[in-house]
Amino acid sequence: MHIVVCIKQVPDSAQIRVHPVTNTIMRQGVPTIINPYDLFALEAALRLRDEYGGEVTVLTMGPPMAEDSLRKALTFGADRAVLLTDRFFAGSDTLATSYALAAAIEKIGEVFGKPEIVFTGKQTIDGDTAQVGPGIAKRQNLLQLTYVSKIAKVDLAGGKIEVERRAEGGIQVLETKLPVLITMLEGTNDMRRGSMADALRAARAEIVTWSAKDAGIEDILKCGLRGSPTVVKRVFAPSPRAEKAKQIELQPAAIDTADALIAEVFGRLPALETELVELHETL
């Protein structure tokens, strides 16, 4: 079985800082990581490969330095890494991104064998859109399984897969035909520690690096800024509320401060106090 896992290198959001005056992101020195949601997809893919045999190819689109994330994925045990990098991709929104990734997956299929499953994470932590997975599925004409919590079985000979999918109000158990695109839900597995052998292999591995042209993309107008129907017009920090928070003065005893806070809260929400008193009487 051949599995392609799409990953994204993202800034470690816990360490993002916004310049207080210009409201721009201070990218310098911010460490990058593999989008944490993608690790659940990668681990799910590695488990399937271990069970059914085959290969896992990791794919990312990004600047040349995104190679670091691909190498990291190799240390976990991925078999091959493909970096799609080209200045034409700069400024891509989700539609343009899914176009480029779908083209690269098509090319991966030609060169390394057609994948039965393409994985993505649920969403990224920097864009948070959850749109690229469905976008790839539509462009590659793959059946789409989003928010998958469990891969119950894969019937390679019969070309079928059964999964559990998180839906509103419950879990859908779905059966569909391969090839599929799966977006994996978070918390559904624990990423393995890579072996020493994988670490050594990853350090030496050659990353397959493709430009737009290498990936077979002929229509550059569908890429990057020009291929993106959405336009970001303004980036800004929200303004503070006109009225600053009313500060409760600290008393020597915390309990007295607490009483003052409660008086302020119920002064503003008298109906809530009535409801709560009634609630306590019924307890």
Place this chain on the structure above:
Amino acid sequence: MSNAPAAPAPAAGGRAGMKKELSEHFKAYKGVWVFIEVERGVVHPVSYELLGEGRKLADQLGVELAGAILGPKGEATDHAIAETFAYGADLVYLMEDPLLADYRNEPFSKGLTDLVNTYKPEILLLGATTLGRDLAGSVATTLLTGLTADCTELAVDADKSLAATRPTFGGSLLCTIYTLNFRPQMATVRPRVMSMPKRQEKPIGRVVTHPLNMAEDDIVTKILEFVADRQTGKVNLAYADIVVAGGLGLGAVENMQLVKNLAKALGAEYGCSRPIVQKGWMPAERQIGQTGKTIRPKLYIAAGISGAIQHRVGVEGADLIVAVNTDKNAPIFDFAHVGVVTDAIRFLPALTEAFTRRLSPHNRDRLAG
């Protein structure tokens, strides 16, 4: 061709796509649509929230507001139609077919795409639920139009384009996104981000029906089973009246108990900020903020939470926000209504005790001892 000049670097204000040049074809797209999410017979409340927002957009544009309803013939769909009018729609586009009884991507994305291509709305809004996001991504890609996820504000600007504002860069800033030259302009909004509009009894108006034109054999994916969530013990942060949440200021995993104790005293739900989930101190279902739950309680108490933008957008709908934080310059005090600059670890037990006393006076002596 390798000597062709390099593509100009994107510069703010100078992008080719920044100018509105809507093609004649797209000028025929009129009206605001809300996809009415009905799953297993129940309308998701986010659909009503979107009708409220869609009404404002439609009025500003001077166009009609429509609900798009896909479902099987029957009582549940009839109810959804009636409610869509009661929450402000002028008309309904209806696709009735037994194949639309349970959500599957294939029939729903074909159905909604067909409706859009036939009746041509300029704006299409969907709830950012698991269903809405699954569907919106497929439909936007098929239509090759722009889709803006998880908007926190929708407006119509001077040239009648949809200005969709959402958090960006991991929720550290906000950005306003346009789909200037493609139609429809699509956006998703998370549950509870927009307020619930007033329901007004209204007769059922114009209903435009359209066939799905699919057979079960055309649909590859089969639903083998649906396992409904157990209702007991289920977290219902989004719709709770009171929410207490903890952040990194609480310092240690065992201090999460302080948050739970206060929540229990108030009959409230409890939650946390994103770093707490990343540390594994609370499960993801308790996360409040842009990537967690959006809440609109009457009272929100944030303890040891600094108030990053991604958290702010998830709680701003609360009637009253109380913040407890040691740092008087923490951004949370920019949007909280009432603040206490103190250590939440020591303050939460006192607050729990004070609330308990105040709410059940006969407990006073026992608790004081």
